[in-house]
Amino acid sequence: MWVHGPIIVGAGPSGVAVSACLKNNGVRSLILERSDCIASLWKQRTYDRLKLHLPKQFCELPLFGFPENFPKYPTKHQFISYMESYASHFNIEPSFEQVVKRAEFDSTIGFWRVQTQDCEYISRWVIVATGKNAEPAIPEIPGIERFDGPVVHTRLYTSGSEFRNQSVLVVGCGNSGMEVSLDL
Numbered sequence: 702m703w704v705h706g707p708i709i710v711g712a713g714p715s716g717v718a719v720s721a722c723l724k725n726n727g728v729r730s731l732i733l734e735r736s737d738c739i740a741s742l743w744k745q746r747t748y749d750r751l752k753l754h755l756p757k758q759f760c761e762l763p764l765f766g767f768p769e770n771f772p773k774y775p776t777k778h779q780f781i782s783y784m785e786s787y788a789s790h791f792n793i794e795p796s797f798e799q800v801v802k803r804a805e806f807d808s809t810i811g812f813w814r815v816q817t818q819d820c821e822y823i824s825r826w827v828i829v830a831t832g833k834n835a836e837p838a839i840p841e842i843p844g845i846e847r848f849d850g851p852v853v854h855t856r857l858y859t860s861g862s863e864f865r866n867q868s869v870l871v872v873g874c875g876n877s878g879m880e881v882s883l884d885l
Contacts, residue, residue: 706730707826708815710804712739712795714784716830718762721791725764731824732795733817739795740784742834743777749860750884751777754876765790804829840872861885 706723709716712734720730738744743751752774753760757767760775765787771779788794803816804827815822837854845852850867855877861884871882 702820702822704731704822704824706824707828708733708804708813708822708824709828709830710801710815711830711832712736712788712797713742713830713832714740714762715832716795716828717784717788717791717793719828719830720793721765721787722763724791724793730828731822732793733799733801733815733822734795734797735800737797739788739793740781742832743781743784746856747777748855748858748877748881748884749777750880752880753780762787842872855881 706729707719709719709730709732712732716732716734717739720732723730734741736745754774756773757771757775760780761767761783767775767783771783775783799817799819801815801817803814805814806812807814810823812823812825813827815824815827837856839854858881861881864885869885871878871885
């Protein structure tokens with residue numbers, strides 16, 4: 702299938718924002734998203750108490766700000782609602798459940814060939830917006846196999862209630878580690 706504008710891989714904040722900016726300049730695009738929704742990492746792989754780690758003015762997407770009534774640090778659910786409003790405002794409709802199996806530049810025709818399970822797309826441009834947090838980074842911890850308790854990456858963590866009255870070690874002191882520690 703020929704795509705007249707860029708093919709964007711990923712319907713998270715970056716992919717949706719790129720599509721909106723292109724559309725604002727009269728350029729159509731096609732977003733291919735492997736999950737069934739916009740901002741899938743936020744909807745399906747984040748813990749309940751997640752909030753933006755920077756003030757909202759530094760996190761809003763181009764051409765469409767956060768609602769004025771949102772707090773300085775919007776919650777997970779507020780951010781998801783903002784993403785849905787953003788996509789609706791710009792009439793962005795990704796092709797969901799489209800796993801990109803291969804993307805190769807075909808030098809004989811001078812175009813990209815992007816293969817999903819359903820179709821091969823051909824375009825002059827490909828924009829990869831899959832995010833840096835799509836896959837968990839799990840450190841090697843010597844002796845972890847001898848630990849009898851659960852070992853949970855924040856990708857699978859939802860709230861501290863499941864660990865009530867237990868001692869928990871949080872490995873990592875980044876934004877998620879600190880927020881999970883506070884939640885526990």
